[in-house]
Amino acid sequence: xxxxxxxxxxxxxxxxxxxxxxxxxxxxxxxxxxxxxxxxxxxxxxxxxxxxxxxxxxxxxxxxxxxxxxxxxxxxxxxxxxxxxxxxxxxxxxxxxxxxxxxxxxxxxxxxxxxxxxxxxxxxxxxxxxxxxxxxxxxxxxxxxxxxxxxxxxxxxxxxxxxxxxxxxxxxxxxxxxxxxxxxxxxxxxxxxxxxxxxxxxxxxxxxxxxxxxxxxxxxxxxxxxxxxxxxxxxxxxxxxxxxxxxxxxxxxxxxxxxxxxxxxxxxxxxxxxxxx
Amino acid sequence: xxxxxxxxxxxxxxxxxxxxxxxxxxxxxxxxxxxxxxxxxxxxxxxxxxxxxxxxxxxxxxxxxxxxxxxxxxxxxxxxxxxxxxxxxxxxxxxxxxxxxxxxxxxxxxxxxxxxxxxxxxxxxxxxxxxxxxxxxxxxxxxxxxxxxxxxxxxxxxxxxxxxxxxxxxxxxxxxxxxxxxxxxxxxxxxxxxxxxxxxxxxxxxxxxxxxxxxxxxxxxxxxxxxxxxxxxxxxxxxxxxxxxxxxxxxxxxxxxxxxxxxxxxxxxxxxxxxxxxxxxxxxxxxxxxxxxxxxxxxxxxxxxxxxxxxxxxxxxxxxxxxxxxxxxxxxxxxxxxxxxxx
Numbered sequence: 001x002x003x004x005x006x007x008x009x010x011x012x013x014x015x016x017x018x019x020x021x022x023x024x025x026x027x028x029x030x031x032x033x034x035x036x037x038x039x040x041x042x043x044x045x046x047x048x049x050x051x052x053x054x055x056x057x058x059x060x061x062x063x064x065x066x067x068x069x070x071x072x073x074x075x076x077x078x079x080x081x082x083x084x085x086x087x088x089x090x091x092x093x094x095x096x097x098x099x100x101x102x103x104x105x106x107x108x109x110x111x112x113x114x115x116x117x118x119x120x121x122x123x124x125x126x127x128x129x130x131x132x133x134x135x136x137x138x139x140x141x142x143x144x145x146x147x148x149x150x151x152x153x154x155x156x157x158x159x160x161x162x163x164x165x166x167x168x169x170x171x172x173x174x175x176x177x178x179x180x181x182x183x184x185x186x187x188x189x190x191x192x193x194x195x196x197x198x199x200x201x202x203x204x205x206x207x208x209x210x211x212x213x214x215x216x217x218x219x220x221x222x223x224x225x226x227x228x229x230x231x232x233x234x235x236x237x238x239x240x241x242x243x244x245x246x247x248x249x250x251x252x253x254x255x256x257x258x259x260x261x262x263x264x265x266x267x268x269x270x271x272x273x274x275x276x277x
Numbered sequence: 278x279x280x281x282x283x284x285x286x287x288x289x290x291x292x293x294x295x296x297x298x299x300x301x302x303x304x305x306x307x308x309x310x311x312x313x314x315x316x317x318x319x320x321x322x323x324x325x326x327x328x329x330x331x332x333x334x335x336x337x338x339x340x341x342x343x344x345x346x347x348x349x350x351x352x353x354x355x356x357x358x359x360x361x362x363x364x365x366x367x368x369x370x371x372x373x374x375x376x377x378x379x380x381x382x383x384x385x386x387x388x389x390x391x392x393x394x395x396x397x398x399x400x401x402x403x404x405x406x407x408x409x410x411x412x413x414x415x416x417x418x419x420x421x422x423x424x425x426x427x428x429x430x431x432x433x434x435x436x437x438x439x440x441x442x443x444x445x446x447x448x449x450x451x452x453x454x455x456x457x458x459x460x461x462x463x464x465x466x467x468x469x470x471x472x473x474x475x476x477x478x479x480x481x482x483x484x485x486x487x488x489x490x491x492x493x494x495x496x497x498x499x500x501x502x503x504x505x506x507x508x509x510x511x512x513x514x515x516x517x518x519x520x521x522x523x524x525x526x527x528x529x530x531x532x533x534x535x536x537x538x539x540x541x542x543x544x545x546x547x548x549x550x551x552x553x554x555x556x557x558x559x560x561x562x563x564x565x566x567x568x569x570x571x572x573x574x575x576x577x578x579x580x581x582x583x584x585x586x587x588x589x590x591x592x593x594x595x596x597x598x599x600x601x602x603x604x605x606x607x608x609x610x611x612x613x614x615x616x617x618x619x620x
Contacts, residue, residue: 112497
């Protein structure tokens, strides 16, 4: 079985800047949850923009569903890949239903009216994300967490096999962070979606992702099983900060130590220490 | 669960709007310094010319003027809707981008270069106005795209700068001019609806209605474009192509409206806002309803302009500016999107 996303020798750099991504190659299998992590400026959002066809690589290629991403029209690509960007409030006051129904744009005819089946898909997505309760409210009147659910509802209503998300939990509190990742995991497991999420939250990524891509910021990268990629050594090396690693059952969590690093000699539950013992 | 707009729902709303528009057109055509009765006006011309003066005033003088106001109102309102959507700025209108001053400059140049002064329908003045508007749009588009990656801001800034520059050139040319037709030019610049014959109106109607239908075909894409280029592309909209179509049609209908009636402000700004406040921002209904309500607004404004200082007449641009502000504030205070029975 070949990957639903194939990236081969991809290099990209913005004009008058050096390369941000260099000879990047990886493959994402259908129905996988991939987390893309790395320090600021490592090229995470740039990679996401390449994966949704917004940017073109300087070298190499990206294949979606076995065809070069740029062989698709904008409309065809939107039927394969849905994108949820960092939270924003629209200029005009669309209701939640109006917002979610815009996901059907790539499927509409010349006058742009939704069919009965389009409306059913929209309602289904809103039920699945628990946003039907806000149906008549405007987006501006919702909290950040509620808005993010609406954007995920829109991505689900787009009926694509791939969901790309750019920091889906930035600005959200703990409860809403977990809620959003639960929602994505459900979409992956129950609907077979391939989820690719750019994130700064290593802990949530380590819990929910199957595969992780860690961009080093110096064009280096590591890809593999999330539990292997998110190790204390990798995290400390890539982010350049002393980190505490703990375990909850089989799962790991990481805490950047900051000021606490001065007292790191008295850390008792460090994963490395446990392993050494 | 909130309803998604259906074509049936839209047809009902547009039909009601058109019926109201027809009634307003008839009523306003009956109002004027010379009182006429509807019964006599609809009775026909009679056997010989001058036999039924009410009919002649109604059909020959007032109705064409009312139709002209309806066309110009619809064009300016739709243009405002589209420019606000593609520039993602509620303050955008056909004038902020300098389209009006471009057309105005075209007219001033035509007048000062000695061509006879009449508007639209074969006159070189109309061609100058139209050319001025189109060149302005091209300049705004070119500078906006040439200067920056953030195209919305660049386009707006380019529009503001070109508008200011052309306005200054107009003022300069007017202050050095000694032409006898200067008063007409100044009146035209203030926005003036005058009587036209049906043959002129037919061409204008085809242009404006054709442009509005063209814009309606991209109305769903306009919804998505209000989220910005990245979002619109992710939702399958070819943003470059849609923007060119939207800008092209909006510039075209604005140029036709400016060529017909000069610089009428406020319609392109307040009508989209008012309709959006009451009916919501879905462009599939915002566009046709703005066209209808823009028509009604300008017909009423022109009727007031005809009678308020009768027998003299005010430029309709004065009325739209005076009435538009308070009218918009009332709308803002009274309505919000909670007016569910209108949706």
